[in-house]
Amino acid sequence: MSPVIIILCLISACLAFTMLFAKSPITSALCLLGVLIMTAGIYGMIGEHMIATIQLVVYAGAIMVLFIFSIMLLNLGESENEFKDKPGIFVLGIILGLSVFGLLAYAIVHYFNQPTIAKKMGQFTPELISQLGGNSKVLSHALFSQFYVSFEVISLALLVAVVGAVVLAKRKID
Amino acid sequence: MTNEILIQLLAAFLFTTGFLVVLLRRDTIMILMGIELLLNAANLSIVTFSKASNMIEGQVQVFFIITIAAAESAIGLSILVNLYRNFGSIKTQKATTLKG
Incomplete structure (x- = not known):
């Protein structure tokens, strides 16, 4: 177990916890930005360089800039303490969250080394990937050969989303 | 305990936190951020x-x-800007009518 991954996981978990309880939306947005950057670091540490770069550029770059920009545009200040007015719902939510995390953690720890997972191994071993010219090259080749229809459809969906966002956000001309 | 189990546990924790953000917070922008955390x-x-x-x-x-x-x-934030323009707030309690 690599110590860098442990540190990245701990920082990421702390930032996510802070995000849940922060009062102002800008604190939460910056904590989410930290979580996304730490996740990009984890991707890089396990050898997924392409996904780490995309995570940094698209998630931590574009999406978070959009969030912080709209927080500044709407001029959101600190909200009043949201957890005080309904303590019953808060306690219920914490119990629900703990039970969801407990079930997921039990499933991961208990079933991770079962032989059914170990049997279905793919062909892209680390040796083959380094022989083929690295992670980015293999992933890009798969993206533009095996999955090219999905790639084109995704680009069309992105175009429709951009046009829809502009139509929704523009002021009505009366 | 290997790297994979640790990262899977972190993913479970992040999923739970995003789930709680979507459930407990009242700001629409916080709900959108919780969805991003879930996807992450x-x-x-x-x-x-x-x-x-x-x-x-x-x-x-x-x-x-x-x-x-x-x-x-992008779509969610433009809906949010419209919500703020029509109701003057982005709290989920304020958005009570369908017609803006």
Whole structure:
């Protein structure tokens, strides 16, 4: 177990916890930005360089800039303490969250080394990937050969989303 | 305990936190941020499983999920700007009528 991954996981978990309880939306947005950057670091540490770069550029770059920009545009200040007015719902939510995390953690720890997972191994071993010219090259080749229809459809969906966002956000001309 | 189990536990924790953010917070922008956190946790889990079983399909799927997340947040934030323009607030309690 690599110590860098442990540190990245701990920082990421702390930032996510802070995000849940922060009062102002800008604190939460910056904590989410930290979580996304730490996740990009984890991707890089396990050898997924392409996904780490995309995570940094698209998630931590574009999406978070959009969030912080709209927080500044709407001029959101600190909200009043949201957890005080309904303590019953808060306690219920914490119990629900703990039970969801407990079930997921039990499933991961208990079933991770079962032989059914170990049997279905793919062909892209680390040796083959380094022989083929690295992670980015293999992933890009798969993206533009095996999955090219999905790639084109995704680009069309992105175009429709951009046009829809502009139509929704523009002021009505009366 | 290997790296994979640790990262899967982190993904479970991030998923739970995003779930609680969506459930408990009242700001619409916080709910959108919680959805981003949920998607990020799912991405982390998919990439780690795909890497652990020597596959490449998971990384391609995560590439598509990140693209869809960008489109989703652009649409969601423009809906949010409209909500603020019509109701003067982005709290979920204030948005009580369908006609703006």
